[in-house]
Amino acid sequence: MxxxxxxxxxxxxxxxxxxxxxxxxxxxxxxxxxxxxxxxxxxxxxxxxxxxxxxxxxxxxxxxxxxxxxxxxxxxxxxxxxVGGHTMPVGGGLLSGLYLNELLMRLLAREDPFANLFDIYAGVVRVLATDHGDVLEPVLRAFELLLLRELGLLPSLAEQTLSLQPLKAQGRYVLVPDAGLREAHGQDRAGLSGAQWEALEEALLAANPYPAVLRACVMCAGELKVQLRTLLQHHCGQPVLRTRQLMMDIQSL
CATH class of the missing domain: 2.40.50.140 (Nucleic acid-binding proteins)
Structure with missing residues (x-):
């Protein structure tokens, strides 16, 4: 054979x-x-x-x-x-890297190439192996956004998904499973302004999106975290991501 x-x-x-x-x-x-x-x-x-x-x-x-x-x-x-080039991530960097690996395991089909996403992942892993400090959250949010966009799971962030209405710069909007981007209501835990969502969309459309999205995430990483994690879990299905549960358990100690 x-x-x-x-x-x-x-x-x-x-x-x-x-x-x-x-x-x-x-x-x-x-x-x-x-x-x-x-x-x-x-x-x-x-x-x-x-x-x-x-x-x-x-x-x-x-x-x-x-x-x-x-x-x-x-x-x-x-x-x-x-190949070499950096050491093994440790501590929070190691947990974050294992989280990214679990996302890729859950969301990527076999034998379906994503060369650009591979290059972005390699860059993120290099950051995780360093003394990354405050850049960790923006790096993770940028990767999550780019992963969702590469897989066709992220709607346009320049308009409301269901109504196709334009965003108001000072309005508040949330990204939710099945409904996409919509106006924030009183019970919504987090939201970004229309101007912030539009800045993220512009960065995602850049010729070299990773650094552009990373810069756009610096000022809104905290607000993005809950929304992106909920959206990712929705597309990953059950059970809950094991690395995410581990992170929550460690934080509660």
Whole structure:
């Protein structure tokens, strides 16, 4: 049977689970092929050269084989190389990175490439590995917005979704599942002004959207957090995101 091979594909590991006593299945986010599942045979053995390389939140280059015309959903890992460039995120950066990985696992279909989103994710992971300080919240909100827009799950932020009415610069609006962007009511916990939503939409349409969206999120990251998390959970379905629940549990200690 002919075996095709994908060579030195830029990738990150999103998740891993047992395949056999000595092997693992790796769910990977790759630049040109999207989310792929690879079986790493013998990786649990102490002598495996894969063991110190196959880590989450680390830039890798992976090669794998694809057997036959009607290829399986799970391919066989042939080689893995650590690209380097930054250390493993720790503390809040590690939890945030695992949260992003869970979002990608829940929302990305296999073999559906998103090269621009991959590059943005790689940039975010580099930030998480640094002493990121106050930039963490805007970085996460920017990634959430760009992820939703790339997947076609974010409506236009320059008008009210159901009525198509223009936004008033000083009005207050909220982003909610199924209804999109609408006027804020008294019971709504958070909202942004029409001017802020329009600034976010303009940034999303920029030629290089990540830095533009990041700048637009700096002044409204807190207000965006509840709305985007609710929208993302709606599209992820049940159960509640495990990393989000973990973050809430830690904050309540």
């Amino acid at each position: 002919a075996v095709k091979r994908v060579n030195e594909e830029p990738a990150y590991i999103l998740h891993r689970y047992d395949w056999s006593e000595s092997s693992l299945v790796l769910e990977c986010f790759t630049r040109h092929r999207g989310r792929v599942a690879l079986v790493a045979k013998g990786v649990k053995k102490p002598t495996s050269s894969f063991r110190p390389v196959l880590l989450a939140l680390q830039p890798l280059r992976l090669s794998w084989g694809i057997a036959g015309e009607a290829a399986s959903d799970i391919h066989t890992l042939k080689s893995a190389e650590w």
